Amino acid sequence: MENIKKIAVLLLVVNIAVVIYFGQSILKEIRELKDTQSSQYVNLTHQVINQGNHLLGSIENLINNSINPIDGFKHSVLNMDPAEKRGDVEFELVINESSPNSKLIGELKELGGTNSVQVEFERLEGLTYRSIVNLALDKNYEMEIYEKTNDGATKKLNISDMAVHLYNEIYAERIQGLGSGTSSTADELEYRYSFRTTRELVEGTEIAEVIIEARDDQQNLIQEFTSEASTGSVYSAELEDKYKVALAAGYIDPIMTFDEYAAQYGEEVGESDQPYEIYNVAKTFTKDELSEHWEMFRNGSYTFTIKVIFEDGIEISL
Numbered sequence: 008m009e010n011i012k013k014i015a016v017l018l019l020v021v022n023i024a025v026v027i028y029f030g031q032s033i034l035k036e037i038r039e040l041k042d043t044q045s046s047q048y049v050n051l052t053h054q055v056i057n058q059g060n061h062l063l064g065s066i067e068n069l070i071n072n073s074i075n076p077i078d079g080f081k082h083s084v085l086n087m088d089p090a091e092k093r094g095d096v097e098f099e100l101v102i103n104e105s106s107p108n109s110k111l112i113g114e115l116k117e118l119g120g121t122n123s124v125q126v127e128f129e130r131l132e133g134l135t136y137r138s139i140v141n142l143a144l145d146k147n148y149e150m151e152i153y154e155k156t157n158d159g160a161t162k163k164l165n166i167s168d169m170a171v172h173l174y175n176e177i178y179a180e181r182i183q184g185l186g187s188g189t190s191s192t193a194d195e196l197e198y199r200y201s202f203r204t205t206r207e208l209v210e211g212t213e214i215a216e217v218i219i220e221a222r223d224d225q226q227n228l229i230q231e232f233t234s235e236a237s238t239g240s241v242y243s244a245e246l247e248d249k250y251k252v253a254l255a256a257g258y259i260d261p262i263m264t265f266d267e268y269a270a271q272y273g274e275e276v277g278e279s280d281q282p283y284e285i286y287n288v289a290k291t292f293t294k295d296e297l298s299e300h301w302e303m304f305r306n307g308s309y310t311f312t313i314k315v316i317f318e319d320g321i322e323i324s325l
Contacts, residue, residue, distance in 0.1 A: 075166045076103045077152060078134075082171055084144065089211035089319035092145045096173070100128055100136040100152065102164065108157045111136050111164075115171065118147040126150075144209070145321055147172040177212055181205045182315060184325050185247055185285070186254045188261035189311075196297070196304055198311050200288040201265035202325060203247070211319050218314040219290050220324075221300070226310070229300055234290045246272070264289070288313065 079101035087094035100111065113126035128136035142148070149168035155161050172180075185201040198219065221229045250268045253259045259268060264287045294301050303309055313325040 076164050077101070077169075078103050080152075080169050084173070084177070084209045085139065087144060087209045087211045087319075092143060092319055092321070093141055094144050094209065095139055096142050096144075096171075098126065098128070098138045098140070098150075098171075100138075102134045102136070105134060106154060106156055106162075109154050112153045112155055113138065114151045114153070115140070115142070115148045116151070116168075118149060118172075120146070124148075142173065144173045144177055147174050177209055178317060178321050179323055181208070182323065182325065184313075185265045186251055187311070188254065188263065190260075190262045191305065194294045196292045197262055198290050198292070199262050199264050200311070200313055200325075201285065202288075202313070202315075203283045203285050205283045212321075213318045214286070214315055215318040216316040217286070217288055218316065219288065220312045220314055221297075221304075222310050222312060223300075223303065224308045224310075229309070230297075231314075232290055232292075232296075234288050 077100065079099070082096055082098045085095040085097050098113065100113075102111070105111075111128040113128065115124040115126060117123065124140060124142065126138045126140050128138045131137050148171040150165075150171055151168060152164040153161050154164055182202055182204045185203060187198070187200040189199075190197050200219075204214065217234050219232045219234045221232070223229055246269055247265065249272070250259075250265050253268070254261065254263075265285060269285075292304070297304055300309070314322055315325065316322050
């Protein structure tokens, strides 16, 4: 009898173990099925979302094309008269559709001024149009495009004014400061400045001269000094950012130029890989040169600014 009880208990334990095992197996299969179904659901949801985004993008393009018939717009300077600071500017325009017996007219408005110039486009092929007009290159403009039909109807094509910022492109936005630094002894003060400039876009707009302007703490001009600006090697834009951070954080000597920093920490890239040049400006001021203001400079109550003069006489300050 005792043996029968033991066998019964053993069989019960084995039965419980088998039930637990199969129960766990079934639960595992259920979870895997749910995971599979969940994964399929997620994939299906992503497909629906992607299709929806594609459809919305197509609808948006259709709406944009119906609202803004202009598909492309660009301009380029063909030549320049440095003495007059004028040049021939070519405009190319692509539209989505045109009305029968119509022509395209552009109106150029000078920003900050009252002058405007009317431009008539000629059709090249398809829906591409071109016009060439002589403009002052030291001005910024915005253009509006109109379609005019033979019956006198006029329709504005562009939603917003189209930028033709010649002055910014040729002069102001070509130069970007990289950093500056000063150091001094009992009788001398050294100032260094680095900047980069995009390579010459228009013949006659090379950098002709760089002026260092010394100013007091009220920004009044004290004196101007002509400085040599030597071109340095070309390095990546990422290295320029690292140089600025190192200079601002005090990790490097404040008089270290970008070219010196790049020579130590960077790798030079080919000129064809970067459309700009690096300029290094350096000037050592003696006590005799700044005799009247020497104590002010020694106390740090001053600032230096840079003035760049282009070959055609245009000046910008940094």
